[in-house]
Amino acid sequence: MDLLITAVEFLAFTVLVAVISWWKTRGDKLDTQDGYYLAGHSLIGIVIAGSLLMTNLSAEQLVGNNGQSARVGMSTMGWEVTSAIALTFLAFVLMPRYLKTGLTTVPEFFETRYDKFARRLVSLIVLFSYVVIMLPNILYAGAQVFVEIFNVEGLTGLNKFWCLAILGAIIAVVGACYALFGGLHAVALSDSINGIGLIIGGLMVPVFGLIKLGNMYGGGFSEGLHQFLTLDPVRLNVWNPANLNEPYLPWPLLFTGMVINNLYYWSTNQSIIQRTFGAKNLKEAQKGAIFASFMKICTPLIIVFPGIIAYFLYGEKVWTNNGDVAYAMIVNDVMPTWLLGFFAAVMFGAILSSFNSVLNSASTIYALDIHRPIFNPTCSDAHCVKVGQRFGTVLTVFAIVLSPFMLYMGGITSFVNSAFAAFNTPIFVCLAVGFLSKKADALLPKVIIPIHVVLYCFLQFWARNHIAALANVHYLYFTAVLFVIDMIIVAIVIKVHPRETDFVLENHSAVDLTPWKYGKVVAAISLIVMVIAYIIFSPIGVAAKGFVTYTVM
Structure with missing residues (x-):
């Protein structure tokens, strides 16, 4: 039963x-x-x-x-x-x-x-x-x-x-x-x-x-x-x-x-x-x-x-x-x-x-x-x-x-997140620089992406297994360090090989681009709530004082 x-x-x-x-999309x-x-x-x-x-x-x-x-x-x-x-x-x-x-x-x-x-x-x-x-x-x-x-x-x-x-x-x-x-x-x-x-x-x-x-x-x-x-x-x-x-x-x-x-x-x-x-x-x-x-x-x-x-x-x-x-x-x-x-x-x-x-x-x-x-x-x-x-x-x-x-493959979250980290940063860097810089040219992704992927794979899958000092380094530290290296390479590439003409973002929008009037206020509230959550679950909140750790199997 x-x-x-x-x-x-x-x-x-x-x-x-x-x-x-089906009912709501039947006429699409x-x-x-x-x-x-x-x-x-x-x-x-x-x-x-x-x-x-x-x-x-x-x-x-x-x-x-x-x-x-x-x-x-x-x-x-x-x-x-x-x-x-x-x-x-x-x-x-x-x-x-x-x-x-x-x-x-x-x-x-x-x-x-x-x-x-x-x-x-x-x-x-x-x-x-x-x-x-x-x-x-x-x-x-x-x-x-x-x-x-x-x-x-x-x-x-x-x-x-x-x-x-x-x-x-x-x-x-x-x-x-x-x-x-x-x-x-x-x-x-x-x-x-x-x-x-x-x-x-x-x-x-x-x-x-x-x-x-x-x-x-x-x-x-x-x-x-x-x-x-x-x-x-x-x-x-x-x-x-x-x-x-x-x-x-x-x-x-x-x-x-x-x-x-x-x-x-x-x-x-x-x-x-x-x-x-x-x-x-x-x-x-x-x-x-x-x-x-x-x-x-x-x-x-x-x-x-x-x-x-x-x-x-x-x-x-x-x-x-x-x-x-x-x-x-x-x-x-x-x-x-x-x-x-x-x-x-x-x-x-x-x-x-x-x-x-x-x-x-x-x-x-x-x-x-x-x-x-x-x-x-x-x-x-x-x-x-x-x-x-x-x-x-x-x-x-x-x-x-x-x-x-x-x-x-071991724990799901660790496997997925560490695997993604090999390529997510250089793609984001190239996209953000593409929007925010007028001088970056087509050479940039050809340099940034392969260098980052090779360096990350070297650190995560070889160096941490052969270099004692890196054995217990969290892979997101590699992400942080490589992001800095990526940005240094961006600056060098733009300086050495700038775009011949400034990039202009043309308007091909199919929708109204008027922003949400209260968006920034609501977003600020969201970020404040995020900070409060970290205060609650901290040594000055509900957690014990100090950074005490325990054994993980």
């Missing part, structure tokens, strides 16, 4: 999202470039914010970040809360320029600003990251949650690898239907609806977790909250010592490597900012970015707190498999049986949101930045859309095959 209730709840919410998304023109890839410039602020959040927040974060917090405590929230800085930069520095240029993809700007080679280089790098890193990890993390929560191994008799493979395939097929047949509008709308479900379902986990923690000490929710704040205050300290390695987040990185990492992700990553390109106007794009910054400050309630509560409930058992079992463990234990179906649907929606967003962006980049300019410059929009759909289908199959092998 319980299984039937779970199945009914799951199907009801999943079908509801699909029906609403999907045979044009703007209609399919930019939602016909129809997206409003709240939809953009919900889609930004859901593209970012999936099982990968729910599993990975909670796994890290179960091991090292509250410092994991840095990945979430500091995103407000990058989203503010996106809203007021880059967004007006993006929309003025009339872009559909980020690599498109690299041809406008530099040359065709730069566009193709960035396109190939981004596609590689989506295919090899993002899509397989989204499927793996999502499948991991369902395997653990619903004891799929026990029900099917299959080993974990094959359970992950089968569930990953199911997730991929459903997500591909949204991404390939509905276009950006369907993706963004379903993201927003699933976002509401995720907020409700996600908050249930820490609430029920605190109730169980309180029960262990003879009380209820309030006692659980008291124990959460007092059992081990050191775990609530976000300010980790400067010399710690991952999965810790040393405090200097909050002002250096973390900021650089977030600037790429939130203001350059195609799978994120494509929904802002589809904004109705600049005002709605800025609203979406700032609303998303408020949401990111609140997300530790969902993707950090449960991991810490899991540690208090189960001890070092949550450190199994780099902590990636912590979230499934607490959900399986504290979530009432009658709510499991709804929670499963919410999780399924979160996974779909990330998968279909990345898949849609990958198809966009291939169709518009590789296929059309290289293989068929005169092809129609309708043909280009079909090419993108076919490419997305191939990517889906490849991600399905690769995803179960992520089981052997």
